Amino acid sequence: MNIIVLNSGSNGNAVYVESPVTGAAVLLDCGISRKQIELRLKQHGRFLDSVRAVFVTHEHADHVRGLPVTTKLYRMPTFLTEATWRKMWKHRPHKGHRFIGRDARVTVEDISVEAFSKHHDAADPVFFVVEISGVRFLYATDLGEHSEDLARLLGDVDAALLESNYDEEMLENGSYPPDLKIRIRSTHGHLSNLQAMDLVASHANGRLHTLILGHLSENNNTPEVVGREVERLFARRGEFRPRIVVASRYEVGDLLSIP
Ligand SMILES: [Zn+2]
Ligand SMILES: [Zn+2]
Numbered sequence: 001m002n003i004i005v006l007n008s009g010s011n012g013n014a015v016y017v018e019s020p021v022t023g024a025a026v027l028l029d030c031g032i033s034r035k036q037i038e039l040r041l042k043q044h045g046r047f048l049d050s051v052r053a054v055f056v057t058h059e060h061a062d063h064v065r066g067l068p069v070t071t072k073l074y075r076m077p078t079f080l081t082e083a084t085w086r087k088m089w090k091h092r093p094h095k096g097h098r099f100i101g102r103d104a105r106v107t108v109e110d111i112s113v114e115a116f117s118k119h120h121d122a123a124d125p126v127f128f129v130v131e132i133s134g135v136r137f138l139y140a141t142d143l144g145e146h147s148e149d150l151a152r153l154l155g156d157v158d159a160a161l162l163e164s165n166y167d168e169e170m171l172e173n174g175s176y177p178p179d180l181k182i183r184i185r186s187t188h189g190h191l192s193n194l195q196a197m198d199l200v201a202s203h204a205n206g207r208l209h210t211l212i213l214g215h216l217s218e219n220n221n222t223p224e225v226v227g228r229e230v231e232r233l234f235a236r237r238g239e240f241r242p243r244i245v246v247a248s249r250y251e252v253g254d255l256l257s258i259p
């Protein structure tokens with residue numbers, strides 16, 4: 001499986017997942033412009049023509065901003081929950097959307113995608129597990145708190161993109177108004193670095209080849225702080241150590257091959 005994180009953060013999210021066998025791909029979220037998706041894929045010699053479908057986690061603009069134009073120009077179907085579609089207005093996909101249920105599995109060529117319910121302040125938000133030839137990738141951002149599904153799946157995937165949104169001290173001492181701090185910390189907000197590390201420490205195992213930490217806050221986190229936390233975690237664990245990647249809010253990531 002090949003993964004390219006095109007962007008990750010409150011300014012836009014999109015992840016390209018490709019089958020190395022057929023070259024077919026899917027997009028997880030479409031929260032940056034069609035033009036930016038094209039430019040960023042091109043840096044890796046990839047093109048939107050290979051994308052067979054878009055899977056949307058929830059209706060927040062940072063996950064769907066590029067959806068109308070991208071799906072219209074490339075005539076690709078969008079899979080999303082019905083409540084998510086109902087809550088979307090200007091970011092609705094071009095015709096050809098299909099509803100997915102929670103815990104449903106959709107297969108596009110040799111790529112299968114499963115949706116699971118999550119805690120977040122959206123209509124019916126989901127996270128995804130993508131599977132290609134037995135290789136499994138968990139894509140889970142915008143989480144107020146972990147769930148049983150998430151905990152179980154972290155131990156049953158080869159790669160994961162997990163939200164590591166904010167450093168607790170930076171949020172506490174930062175300039176956000178109190179109600180926004182409460183929203184971010186709530187069970188329907190975002191995961192802190194410590195919450196993300198706790199999840200990995202408690203549930204991941206030697207199967208996890210690549211751990212991508214993403215959706216970092218612009219004001220309450222830095223890649224350096226996340227890097228430090230994750231180093232501390234694996235220094236403590238010792239018995240296994242995945243490849244660690246911190247996803248960027250500003251530029252396309254490396255092409256990650258997952259064996
Ligand atoms: Zn988001
Ligand atoms: Zn969100």
